[in-house]
Amino acid sequence: xxxxxxxxxxxxxxxxxxxxxxxxxxxxxxxxxxxxxxxxxxxxxxxxxxxxxxxxxxxxxxxxxxxxxxxxxxxxxxxxxxxxxxxxxxxxxxxxxxxxxxxxxxxxxxxxxxxxxxxxxxxxxxxxxxxxxxxxxxxxxxxxxxxxxxxxxxxxxxxxxxxxxxxxxxxxxxxxxxxxxxxxxxxxxxxxxxxxxxxxxxxxxxxxxxxxxxxxxxxxxxxxxxxxxxxxxxxxxxxxxxxxxxxxxxxxxxxxxxxxxxxxxxxxxxxxxxxxxxxxxxxx
Amino acid sequence: xxxxxxxxxxxxxxxxxxxxxxxxxxxxxxxxxxxxxxxxxxxxxxxxxxxxxxxxxxxxxxxxxxxxxxxxxxxxxxxxxxxxxxxxxxxxxxxxxxxxxxxxxxxxxxxxxxxxxxxxxxxxxxxxxxxxxxxxxxxxxxxxxxxxxxxxxxxxxxxxxxxxxxxxxxxxxxxxxxxxxxxxxxxxxxxxxxxxxxxxxxxxxxxxxxxxxxxxxxxxxxxxxxxxxxxxxxxxxxxxxxxxxxxxxxxxxxxxxxxxxxxxxxxxxxxxxxxxxxxxxxxxxxxxxxxxxx
Ligand SMILES: [Zn+2]
Numbered sequence: 327x328x329x330x331x332x333x334x335x336x337x338x339x340x341x342x343x344x345x346x347x348x349x350x351x352x353x354x355x356x357x358x359x360x361x362x363x364x365x366x367x368x369x370x371x372x373x374x375x376x377x378x379x380x381x382x383x384x385x386x387x388x389x390x391x392x393x394x395x396x397x398x399x400x401x402x403x404x405x406x407x408x409x410x411x412x413x414x415x416x417x418x419x420x421x422x423x424x425x426x427x428x429x430x431x432x433x434x435x436x437x438x439x440x441x442x443x444x445x446x447x448x449x450x451x452x453x454x455x456x457x458x459x460x461x462x463x464x465x466x467x468x469x470x471x472x473x474x475x476x477x478x479x480x481x482x483x484x485x486x487x488x489x490x491x492x493x494x495x496x497x498x499x500x501x502x503x504x505x506x507x508x509x510x511x512x513x514x515x516x517x518x519x520x521x522x523x524x525x526x527x528x529x530x531x532x533x534x535x536x537x538x539x540x541x542x543x544x545x546x547x548x549x550x551x552x553x554x555x556x557x558x559x560x561x562x563x564x565x566x567x568x569x570x571x572x573x574x575x576x577x578x579x580x581x582x583x584x585x586x587x588x589x590x591x592x593x594x595x596x597x598x599x600x601x602x603x604x605x606x607x608x609x610x
Numbered sequence: 611x612x613x614x615x616x617x618x619x620x621x622x623x624x625x626x627x628x629x630x631x632x633x634x635x636x637x638x639x640x641x642x643x644x645x646x647x648x649x650x651x652x653x654x655x656x657x658x659x660x661x662x663x664x665x666x667x668x669x670x671x672x673x674x675x676x677x678x679x680x681x682x683x684x685x686x687x688x689x690x691x692x693x694x695x696x697x698x699x700x701x702x703x704x705x706x707x708x709x710x711x712x713x714x715x716x717x718x719x720x721x722x723x724x725x726x727x728x729x730x731x732x733x734x735x736x737x738x739x740x741x742x743x744x745x746x747x748x749x750x751x752x753x754x755x756x757x758x759x760x761x762x763x764x765x766x767x768x769x770x771x772x773x774x775x776x777x778x779x780x781x782x783x784x785x786x787x788x789x790x791x792x793x794x795x796x797x798x799x800x801x802x803x804x805x806x807x808x809x810x811x812x813x814x815x816x817x818x819x820x821x822x823x824x825x826x827x828x829x830x831x832x833x834x835x836x837x838x839x840x841x842x843x844x845x846x847x848x849x850x851x852x853x854x855x856x857x858x859x860x861x862x863x864x865x866x867x868x869x870x871x872x873x874x875x876x877x878x879x880x881x882x883x884x885x886x887x888x889x890x891x892x893x894x895x896x897x898x899x900x901x902x903x904x
Contacts, residue, residue, distance in 0.1 A: 366703070369702075434704065435663075435664070436667070
């Protein structure tokens with residue numbers, strides 16, 4: 327067995343799980359795998375782990391730097407046990423078997439398994455190997471699977487190429503799940519994405535359907551041409567107070583003088599202390 | 611409140627889900643079966659099984675219906691030995707998934723040697739995974755095939771209470787009930803078992819260990835068969851408590867033995883489409899139904 331690569335997380339998970347009802351079962355079955363690894367045994371352990379822990383919730387007392395984006399908050403013990411089993415696998419088998427077994431697991435996962443697998447990508451060794459699996463999650467129409475890759479992780483920011491990144495943000499708009507809280511949404515904002523979001527807003531409006539309020543962060547941060555500013559001014563005029571506030575907030579965070587000027591001119595000026603997380607709590 | 615314990619929702623539309631939910635169906639069980647034509651590789655079989663624990667479960671949830679499934683190699687495809695061998699290899703991977711309530715639907719079609727071989731092998735899997743068995747009885751040479759099925763189950767040490775025998779009719783009901791098995795009836799519109807015949811069977815045999823299902827699939831079939839027949843039973847004077855047994859409680863009791871289905875699943879589920887699931891793929895922009903409005 328190689329060293330566990332993410333030793334602090336591994337230790338933290340073991341400590342948290344050792345108080346749970348399924349600890350004996352988990353450690354016994356991990357031991358069986360260590361002594362005589364079979365892929366079928368690994369699959370079975372991964373599938374069964376939540377049953378060993380029933381519905382017990384974890385109180386994962388992990389240092390913030392082990393879970394910097396809060397992905398493991400509110401995890402059940404069963405989910406944490408599944409992550410531990412993945413870390414064990416990575417340490418136990420060679421790279422080929424690791425990739426093959428993980429890929430097979432992705433292909434045959436049920437919904438809850440898939441959520442754990444996708445959320446685990448930021449914690450397991452060589453997570454970037456599975457970038458195509460993460461792209462598939464980002465195409466999912468199952469919202470909980472999509473959010474597993476979009477939120478509480480910097481995986482897409484680190485490993486998605488430009489097209490993958492833009493599709494992720496556009497899909498978040500399509501699913502009407504938060505855009506503003508996607509890790510890296512500011513850093514990886516770009517003109518091609520903004521053009522797609524503008525089109526999407528116009529398409530929704532043509533069909534008299536609502537536009538997600540936080541779609542406007544990207545066009546406002548990025549605005550530089552006359553057309554960009556006209557788009558925002560027009561959208562402000564035809565949209566809800568929440569969207570008007572989002573446009574002002576985004577423009578205030580755009581350093582161009584023209585952006586600052588427009589931000590100050592638009593109606594319904596929100597307080598200077600307003601942040602995106604505050605605005606998210608407003609009624610639509 | 612109804613359960614349809616045998617329905618192939620993969621072959622049905624969202625209109626069906628909507629109508630079933632409105633009629634009071636709270637849970638469905640989708641047995642793995644063939645697709646009307648044989649699969650030619652284990653990979654397509656694998657994708658099908660994965661869809662039963664993945665996408666189809668999600669699709670049902672958007673209509674407030676809990677979706678469970680049974681996993682197995684069906685009798686028709688058991689006759690393709692290389693495929694059958696490969697499918698047997700992957701079954702354990704799926705039998706341990708959440709919401710898998712039985713090994714099924716398995717049993718006989720033409721009653722060939724290969725069908726028997728893989729039926730027996732899957733009974734052993736059911737024991738290993740501590741799951742009930744859902745048996746599809748043959749449509750031809752039915753009584754003989756049904757009795758053979760029960761003999762084999764007992765030979766492998768399964769208790770009748772662990773086995774659901776489905777697709778019964780007037781000719782098989784007595785033999786199956788007398789031996790203590792769960793006795794299920796598939797209600798086919800026009801042909802085979804219709805609702806009226808089911809009412810007569812219920813009058814004659816009562817409601818103990820009997821339950822009904824639609825077995826609706828890609829063929830001429832009716833996903834509303836369970837609620838419709840329940841109404842017909844009530845109109846025919848069959849007591850409400852017995853209708854409840856046959857259209858809900860008995861199926862739940864049979865499959866509850868898996869530990870993977872419980873009434874709490876739909877009684878306490880905080881179902882909120884708008885919050886949990888997206889409104890654009892399956893619902894395609896319709897107003898999502900909130901639990902308070904459903
Ligand atoms: Zn069937």
